[in-house]
Amino acid sequence: MPISTTVNGKKVTLDIDPETPLLWTLRDELKLTGTKFGCGAALCGACTVHLDGEAVRSCQIQAGDIEGREVTTIEGAHDNIAQAVQAAWIKLDVVQCGYCQPGQVMSAIGLLSQIPKPTDDDIDKAMDGNVCRCATYQRIRAAIHEAAKSI
Structure with missing residues (x-):
């Protein structure tokens, strides 16, 4: 069917x-x-x-x-939140190998859609389970804060 x-x-x-x-x-x-x-x-x-x-x-x-x-x-992912997240990722040079980044970006967009001004704790909870083997977690968190400021 x-x-x-x-x-x-x-x-x-x-x-x-x-x-x-x-x-x-x-x-x-x-x-x-x-x-x-x-x-x-x-x-x-x-x-x-x-x-x-x-x-x-x-x-x-x-x-x-x-x-x-x-x-x-x-x-x-093209709405204003997605554009802000993608721009912040580029501005803060988040990506290393890049393999996990589509999932990271989609989770970040989901977070900012629910909580426009997240705390570090909000980010940690929302991004928990998104593994980055390159360990760019600090840059990911900073990029989410940057995106939140620009929305």
Whole structure:
């Protein structure tokens, strides 16, 4: 049975097994490769996307669960909050290897959408579970504060 959803503002119909993880639906079926595979167990945050505006781990969401819902990936993150986060990431030179950054950015956008002026504690709670092997956590926190100031 086809699955109809909206991805990055575009309506799509997918002919896919409803148990396929959203991560692989995005990467393999829709060729949206910005969302990364990290652990497959929702522990690292590399696969973070927004589902109806909420940051979720796409490796744990099944394609059948997105019927009639709205998915936003890093490729579709263009609103004013997303632009502020992306600009702060660039300004503060957050990225080292960059592999985890799409998930980090999507989690930061989700945080700032809920809490426009977060404290360090708010940031730590929201970003918990987003692993950065390069350990750029201090720059990530600073970039979130920078983005909050510019919104």
